[in-house]
Amino acid sequence: MLSPEGNFAERSSGAVTDDKLRKAVRKTVDRLRDLRRADELPDPKTLERRAKAQAVREHSVAELPQLLAQFTENCERRGGHVHRATDAHEACSIALSILRSHGAQRVVKSKSMVTEEIGLNEALEHAGLEVTETDLGEWIIQLAGEKPSHIILPAIHKTRHDVQALFEAESGMTLSSDTARLCAHARVRLREKFLQADAGVSGVNFAVAATGSIALFTNEGNGRLVTTLPRVHIAFLGMERIVLDLDSLAAMAEVLPRSATGQKLTSYFSIITGPRRADEVDGPDHLHVIVVDNGRSAVWKDPEFRDVLRCIRCAACLNVCPVYAQVGGHSYGGTYPGPIGAVLTPLLRPEERSANELAEASTLCAACTEACPVGIPLHEMLVRLRAREQKEHPRRLERLALRVAFRLLRSPRAAVIPRVLRLAASGTGTALLLKKLVPPLERWQRARSLPPAPARTFRALWQELEMEEHHAH
């Protein structure tokens, strides 16, 4: 489900010329990245934690069918109901029929990427239900009629003034742009929604096979409210988000908040096992877990890409990605932005060819792979996706051009090329002329500036290095 129209280049060309957006995204991802590093780098336990988490997720993916069966059995033993949905449509239909059977009209939601993926809000609203996102960032996005642009911080591209305007339009009140006051306003408005809600919808960070539990990590407390106040709780579980037991869950809790926000643990971490017991005065009477496949089984069967199912949606790869920092989340078109989105979107939606070009939205610098707490080789997968696309839809002209360039550059006479280019780049006039003469260069330069020519050419540097190498031996 690639949302806004057009291709990556079209969607991102607006983003890269929007200075406000670029600054907002850049500032926040840098901060998230630094928070994660500040927490991780001085800690010698980081590698150990990641190795444990990776082992847990490797096991989860390897044993996925068995773990799902075990989870289903245990969850139902504790009074929950587990449903399996093959695709987005089926997942939405199951939710709708549960809600209808309880006569539910008003639904409160806590943050869940998988419900974004299946388009749940649209489906429920289409059926005449009222759906309110209660995560502050998600609510902002819902009021703006947009899609999240970051996995952890969905409203990363909105300023406090944007938020003020949205809240004023929703409430008809005059508000200040002070963050604390905006949050206080949201607390009051959304608390009303919680108290009136007939049903709560949440995602699941991890399901636990051995206990039939679902675990949720949140900071605001809306996840607790959604799973405490309404009579019905529907939890959407991405099929692969399962771990063996509580020990495995503890291992994941050691890396998820650290990788996402640099926290040792989120403010709230709930382990829910079944609906409320008969003697409890709060909690839902009914717990339904909808396990969403939506293309995951096909990925699981593909040995080249199965490992991507280890992903825990921490967004660490977004925060280090130089391309994400420049183009923002909406440019990726799908539910999942950044490097993980560039890998996941084409795999989950193989029928949408336009998703394949996302693999091109990478410098292959491998910062994503380095940041990943569960060891997914994201940059290698991007290369594999490119290779796959080339095999299925070869770009003949590009290949020919590369073959010519390869021949040309290999020849000793090619040394003259940098000299000509240096000469051209030295004067503004000639640089302009060069842009005019070579049209792709003009397009390339719309959002970039041609760097000044370095003091020495690459060839000269290379020769020097070879000499040094030679002397060293």
Place this chain on the structure above:
Amino acid sequence: MRTDSLRNSQLAEQFSAALRAVGGEVRMARDAIAAQEHLNAVLAESGVQHLVHHAVDTLAPLSPHELGAGISAHGPRGLSRIDHRDLCASADAGLTGALVGIAATGTLVLAAGRDTPRSTSLLPPLHIALLHSQRIVPDLASSLRLFSANALPSQLVHITGPSRTGDIEHDLTTGVHGPARLLVILLDPNSESSA
């Protein structure tokens, strides 16, 4: 047993430091009298008039019946679902115990049950929790090992500091949905009582 109690105190110190680092408040109490004094002082300072609390026997040695004059206090027993919810939604503070404390992260572990409903620690803007130092364990893994896979409560919640969000310009703000303040009265026989 002396070494055990020293170890508890070390864990209590680690717990307090970790909780303070995430914006939680800690008041140390050496005995029951000091703990009750802390509770009454916090309620008075914060202008609390309506208090909701977990069942009295889960709060020992604190007594919600010995609060300052003019403070109403309600436990969960005998209340309907709606009445309990509305009391929690309009209360100024919620008072609970804690099953476990986790030293590494300054985390409180609360289990939902008949005497310990979820809303008490969630709906009011101030959450006050009593924690005994002998219930503090080093880390999350050791805490989860205390629970048998077959006997998990309907909800086990781990609370680490006040409710927080960074969703507007990544500007950290507390209390957007859950309590804006989390205050722990830590009962440790070896401690010097402090405010």
